Amino acid sequence: MSSTEAPSVSAPHGGPTLPQERRVVTAIPGPRSQELLARKSAAVAAGVGVAVPIAVVAAGGGVVVDADGNSLIDLGSGIAVTSVGNAHPAVVAAVTQQVQAFTHTCFTITAYDGYIAVAEALNRLTPGDHEKRTALFNSGAEAVENAVKIARKHTGRQAVVVFDHAYHGRTNLTMALTAKNQPYKNGFGPFAPEVYRVPMSYPFRDGGLSGPEAAARAILQIEKQVGAENTAAILIEPIQGEGGFVVPAPGFLRALSEWATANGVVFIADEVQTGFARTGAMFASEHEGIVPDIVTTAKGMAGGLPLSAVTGRADVMDSAHVGGLGGTYGGNPIACAAALAAIDAFEHDGLVERAAEIGTIVLDALHEAQARDPRIGDVRGRGAMIAMELVDPTTGEPDAALTGRVVRYATEHGVIALTAGTYGNVLRFLPPLAIDDDLLREGLSIVLDGLAAHAPDAPPAEPVSTQSATTAAVAS
Known part of the structure; x- marks a missing residue:
């Protein structure tokens, strides 16, 4: 047959x-x-x-x-x-309707409902009930890069702390944030400065360290080699993706988040791969009960169309001056239509x-x-x-x-x-x-x-x- x-x-x-x-x-x-x-x-x-x-x-x-x-x-x-699912019927219908209306205006030139509706949904769905703001971009790497920009602007500091086995993208800054040399970094340097790498909690290869113990090890390295007063952000995947689906030991993320809050450091959860129901919660941060200052999302959000987002505390997100965030295709109306349909499926299709x-x-x-x-x-x-x-x-x-x-x-x-x-x-x-x-x-x-x-x-x-x-x- x-x-x-x-x-x-x-x-x-x-x-x-x-x-x-x-x-x-x-x-x-x-x-x-x-x-x-x-x-x-x-x-x-x-x-x-x-x-x-x-x-x-x-x-x-x-x-x-x-x-x-x-x-x-x-x-x-x-x-x-x-x-x-690929070509989800609701996503296809939403995209078709939007294509017939208009394909692009550039949101930073003329606003439209879809972009704002996606931002409203992300402000509602991401962890925490505080006031939030969202900016939309195209790829996970672009979201991460803008999250770092915002954290640096908000704090007036420059150092960014990342972790062993991390993956955050392929742009120049996100290659610096990424740990793995081959194939992502080899021969593509020099990379952006003021990026510092500390040990991850990796229970299979950690020698029995508990989450709080692994966090204390990382924090000690930050304090001795970087200094809290110089650190703009801690950037971490709640479950590492390309690094091997490393799930940190319980308490690791919470201890880092609490240290960041106590020291005025922006805690950024890179949920590009873990976000939108992937881990059995809408966001992986929820498993550890943490509320990041900023969450970056992409991948599953728009049912296959290119869309990413930075969502965070209103006071942090509003630090960037007018015109400091944006891009020609960021929050494209077709991608936003797909995202609204996909988000509805995440919320209502079980x-x-x-x-x-x-x-x-x-x-x-x-x-x-x-x-x-x-x-x-x-x-x-x-x-x-x-x-x-x-x-x-x-x-x-x-x-x-x-x-x-x-x-x-x-x-x-x-x-x-x-x-x-x-x-x-x-x-x-x-x-x-x-x-x-x-x-x-x-x-x-x-x-x-x-x-x-x-x-x-x-x-x-x-x-x-x-x-x-x-x-x-x-x-x-």
């Missing part, structure tokens, strides 16, 4: 109508994907990589369909962007609860696998943001090579899986919140099959059978 003949099944939680099934009908990449990737090599700068070698023609619910008719289970959701359900399924599967496979050194995360860290079982050293082999196996068998971590040895699971349970479990099973296939005593892998990798519905 061809991909166009497959039965049409609606994904839960507002997902579009696409067959919610894994189908492998060619080798991956298939001939049409290979053709497109050859064009990519001839036309696109070599520095722009493609992790999963397919050419996408459709996506929705929990699947991505390629040009060869393969349907892959999506455990990455565009790095936590399509949380409401997606916060769905993220928690996904987390339970993923954690159960990975913990069960960990109990029988010592190469799974750690399983961690919250909600639909879960990771497993692969290590040498004898030494505990990171095993990036094994991680890469597992991802390749998953791709060949019709599952999109992503890596992360400073050492490249973390598999991260970021499924769309629109994915159904059966598809999620099947995707996890394929990834764990890949791990088993690369055990030291595993028999040689057999070629992928497109028929065996095809769901029963298609095979019939």
